[in-house]
Amino acid sequence: LxxxxxxxxxxxxxxxxxxxxxxxxxxxxxxxxxxxxxxxxxxxxxxxxxxxxxxxxxxxxxxxxxxxxxxxxxxxxxxxxxxxxxxxxxxxxxxxxxxxxxxxxxxxxxxxxxxxxxxxxxxxxxxxxxxxxxxxxxxxxxxxxxxxxxxxxxxxxxxxxxxxxxxxxxxxxxxxxxxxxxxxxxxxxxxxxxxxxxxxxxxxxxxxxxxxxxNAIDQLAFFVTQHYRDFLNRQPDPAGLAFWINQITSCGSDQTCVDIKRINVSAAFFLSIEFQQTGYLVERMYKAAYGDASGSSTLGGAHQLKVPIVRFNEFLPDTQRIGQGVVVGQMGWETGLENNKQAFAAEFVQRSRFTTAFPTTLTPAQFVDNLFVNAAVTPSSTDRNAVIAEFGLATDTTDVAARGRALRRVAENSIVNTQEFNRAFVVMQYFDYLRRNPNDSPDSDYSGYDFWLTKLNQFNGNFIDAEMVKAFISSTEYRQRFGP
Known part of the structure; x- marks a missing residue:
């Protein structure tokens, strides 16, 4: 017609x-x-x-x-x-x-x-x-x-x-x-x-x-929703989804603004209270419990470097345990999170890997000192004594609840939090965006991790200037998770 x-x-x-x-x-x-x-x-x-x-x-x-x-x-x-x-x-x-x-x-x-x-x-x-x-x-x-x-x-x-x-x-x-x-x-x-x-x-x-x-990740609602899934291990709450979408749509047709906002929104999930108190806490608990792993890198010549010891297949289920049912901002979230932390810490210190590394025959002082050594922190006497005090007057470390509380105190120590921050930020690029370890295929070693940690440190943790988040969310590997 x-x-x-x-x-x-x-x-x-x-x-x-x-x-x-x-x-x-x-x-x-x-x-x-x-x-x-x-x-x-x-x-x-x-x-x-x-x-x-x-x-x-x-x-x-x-x-x-x-x-x-x-x-x-x-x-x-x-x-x-x-x-x-x-x-x-x-x-x-x-x-x-x-x-x-x-x-x-x-x-x-x-x-x-x-x-x-x-x-x-x-x-x-x-x-x-x-x-x-x-x-x-x-x-x-x-x-x-x-x-x-x-x-x-x-x-x-x-x-x-x-x-x-x-x-x-x-x-x-x-x-x-x-x-x-x-x-x-x-x-x-x-x-x-x-x-x-x-x-x-x-x-x-x-x-x-x-x-x-x-590619679905180019769709704004999907982009934000996927960050809830990858970083917080849950579906978005309506208010949160609307808030983060609005952060980007507020740019209107200004594409430069949109690109920057997408990076900032993405990074905000790592920086969020919910992730810092779940995923990042898991990384620090592994650090305090077992220290570092060693990885190979060819950046600037072949060498070995210390890398986070937690692996993706350990990180994911443990993060999900701590974050179960937690939505920051909703009524009772603090209580739910604290209950999850206590239950997880008690379960963590009863794993055979931990009991082998920390036998119950250790004195409270030995137990605590070993945790701080693994965390690569020399604590103040006040911080050290506060952790030891979790065991009361005991001369050994058989008290499971006290072992869990002590591990948490070290992992939540402010110096540990600051020192480990950039390393965790980089490893989470691999865990949460790419869903793999830094040395898994297509990588064969930690050269990529080494590159981004070096760059992030050079920019004093400024992920925008380091272009780290931008690189990961625009990478072919990340985008191919969701479409062509």
């Missing part, structure tokens, strides 16, 4: 005709109620066609009509909330509704409003606004059911892109194109990627093309 347009002498057409592929012939259809130009036409699930918006020689149009091929008749729908032209987009969603986004009104050159047409009721409903008003953009329905809007014009040529989630009615920024463009095409490929081709930029015709990757 072809309907409307602009004919000879600048006339706005209301005529329509359809093409019969069986005969190769065009046949005139009934005319629309109103001539229109720069409108959209969308095939509906019921076989009807929705024509929406546009302009005629009198005004921009808020009207829409539906063509029924069974009767050959056009029927007016309810009006859209905004008159639209140059160019809005219309996208058929999996739920059968049509998403109309952006465009231009008589008063605003590029509008951010979007709305849905329900073919079952013939009515329009306002939905979430674009973060950036735009016209002459493209809209592509993705396999996920989301709609991708990219490029267009809004007082300047845009390279930004946004995703619409039909389940929430919310638009979130996604990765920008490399080049601003209008009048381009955007085609969904069989592999799920979107190919953007050609167009115009500042009155210059473009010959370039680029691919939008549908």
């Amino acid at each position: 072809v309907a409307g347009g602009k004919g000879d002498a600048g006339l706005y057409l209301n005529s329509a005709e359809f093409y019969d592929p069986a005969t190769g012939i065009w046949i005139m259809a009934r005319a629309m109620a109103m001539g229109r130009f720069a409108h959209t036409a969308t095939l509906l699930p019921n076989g009807k066609v929705l024509v929406a918006g546009g302009a005629n020689n009198i005004s921009l149009l808020e009207s829409a009509e539906v063509y029924d091929p069974a009767t050959g008749a056009w029927t007016a729908t309810g009006p859209m909330s905004d008159a639209r032209r140059y160019q809005h987009t219309a996208t058929l969603l999996p739920n059968g509704k049509v998403l109309v986004a952006g465009g231009r009104t008589p008063f605003v050159d590029s509008i951010a409003s979007t709305e849905l047409y329900d073919s079952a009721t013939g009515t329009w409903t306002v939905t979430g606004k674009l973060n950036t008003g735009r016209l002459i953009h493209t809209a592509t329905l993705l396999r996920s059911g989301q709609a991708l809007v990219e490029g267009g014009y809004s007082g300047g040529y845009l390279n930004s892109a946004e995703l619409y989630d039909p389940d929430t009615g919310v638009w979130v920024p996604t990765l920008s194109m490399n080049e601003p463009r209008i009048y381009h095409t955007a085609t969904l490929l069989p592999n799920g990627n979107v190919l953007a081709v050609g167009g115009e930029n500042r009155n210059r015709a473009l010959t370039s093309a680029e691919l939008y990757s549908l």
Whole structure:
């Protein structure tokens, strides 16, 4: 079906005709109620066609009509909330509704409003606004059911892109194109990627093309949710998810801001109270209990270096035990966390590896001194005596609860926390982002760990200047966990 347009002498057409592929012939259809130009036409699930918006020689149009091929008749729908032209987009969603986004009104050159047409009721409903008003953009329905809007014009040529989630009615920024463009095409490929081709930029015709990757980690809600899973071992609480998403969406279409915020949000999960009191505590407990392991590195020449002794297959279940049921900020979280710590510490000191390293025949002083030696800390007399006092007047260390409390006191010592921080920060890049040990394949030794620890130390722990978090979350290995 072809309907409307602009004919000879600048006339706005209301005529329509359809093409019969069986005969190769065009046949005139009934005319629309109103001539229109720069409108959209969308095939509906019921076989009807929705024509929406546009302009005629009198005004921009808020009207829409539906063509029924069974009767050959056009029927007016309810009006859209905004008159639209140059160019809005219309996208058929999996739920059968049509998403109309952006465009231009008589008063605003590029509008951010979007709305849905329900073919079952013939009515329009306002939905979430674009973060950036735009016209002459493209809209592509993705396999996920989301709609991708990219490029267009809004007082300047845009390279930004946004995703619409039909389940929430919310638009979130996604990765920008490399080049601003209008009048381009955007085609969904069989592999799920979107190919953007050609167009115009500042009155210059473009010959370039680029691919939008549908890697799930590029989707903002998934990105944040995955950090809850990887660092906190739980699904996000609604308030937390909304907070971290807002940290990034507050950038609007400023891609530099978005990139920085993604790094900061990612690092915030390591720095969070919840992780520091669970995953980082586990790393320090292994440090106090067993000291360091030795690893090989070729950075600056072959050599050995001390590395965290905890391994990923130990770290993950132990972190999950301490964090079980804990959501920082929810009522009773402190009590739940403390109960988990006590139970875990008591279980940890009864493991055969620990009882072999710390036989119960040790005196409290020997027990505590060995912990501090492993932790590579010379404690103050006050700190040392406080840990020894956990055993009361005992002359041996058979008291399981006291052994657990003593181990925790050393692991939670402020000097241990400070000294171990950068080492833990680096090893968690491997544990939480890559889900492996630093010397597991594709690495064969600790050269990568050595590189990042050296760099983080050079920048005094500033992960942004060291570009450590940025490197891991943009790495091929990390991204391939979630898609192409």
